[in-house]
Amino acid sequence: xxxxxxxxxxxxxxxxxxxxxxxxxxxxxxxxxxxxxxxxxxxxxxxxxxxxxxxxxxxxxxxxxxxxxxxxxxxxxxxxxxxxxxxxxxxxxxxxxxxxxxxxxxxxxxxxx
Amino acid sequence: xxxxxxxxxxxxxxxxxxxxxxxxxxxxxxxxxxxxxxxxxxxxxxxxxxxxxxxxxxxxxxxxxxxxxxxxxxxxxxxxxxxxxxxxxxxxxxxxxxxxxxxxxxxxxxxxx
Numbered sequence: 001x002x003x004x005x006x007x008x009x010x011x012x013x014x015x016x017x018x019x020x021x022x023x024x025x026x027x028x029x030x031x032x033x034x035x036x037x038x039x040x041x042x043x044x045x046x047x048x049x050x051x052x053x054x055x056x057x058x059x060x061x062x063x064x065x066x067x068x069x070x071x072x073x074x075x076x077x078x079x080x081x082x083x084x085x086x087x088x089x090x091x092x093x094x095x096x097x098x099x100x101x102x103x104x105x106x107x108x109x110x111x112x113x
Numbered sequence: 114x115x116x117x118x119x120x121x122x123x124x125x126x127x128x129x130x131x132x133x134x135x136x137x138x139x140x141x142x143x144x145x146x147x148x149x150x151x152x153x154x155x156x157x158x159x160x161x162x163x164x165x166x167x168x169x170x171x172x173x174x175x176x177x178x179x180x181x182x183x184x185x186x187x188x189x190x191x192x193x194x195x196x197x198x199x200x201x202x203x204x205x206x207x208x209x210x211x212x213x214x215x216x217x218x219x220x221x222x223x224x225x226x
Contacts, residue, residue, distance in 0.1 A: 004155075043117070043220065044217040046215070090155060099210070099213075099215075100158050101215065103148075103155040104155050105154060
């Protein structure tokens with residue numbers, strides 16, 4: 001069955017530090033991959049998505065993610081974290097020929113000044 | 114409206130009562146999705162509507178859950194005989210269709226006492 005794993009439940013970083021959030025998926029074909037962010041009391045907002053082509057994807061707010069087929073991973077990165085990046089981040093897989101998304105359990109990011 | 118709206122924002126009910134949750138998608142979006150987010154869990158797919166096609170109900174957890182959509186407009190998620198384990202945030206999303214970005218509403222927080 002398809003699944004998404006976000007191994008880090010909670011990550012704490014200092015403002016200005018670099019960030020990498022991990023995401024691994026299990027799916028029998030090339031998936032559509034997404035990262036969403038959920039700020040407290042807010043709905044989910046799409047940060048970036050990968051459908052095909054260049055495996056390094058740029059998103060909003062200075063985030064990027066790299067699709068690595070050999071590792072079944074789609075890790076999210078940011079070179080310098082801002083305090084406003086504190087939120088919960090969800091990785092998701094879109095299944096081929098459907099529009100359903102399978103979400104990971106999320107990673108909560110805390111940013112210290 | 115500018116985005117997906119959901120009502121009510123909060124709902125507290127007693128065990129055994131029925132509840133209705135409403136979603137107003139973005140105008141023109143043919144696809145509509147319901148997800149459930151339980152405490153400490155990722156988002157769980159519930160049901161998906163696409164145009165006039167039969168809905169994909171594969172994520173509904175029991176026959177107490179049902180949903181309807183009027184054309185390409187409003188959707189209502191109904192939970193009958195609510196149980197405490199139904200307590201969660203119910204999120205609605207809409208999109209232009211296949212491979213379209215899903216835009217999420219703010220959610221309805223349901224508490225079953």
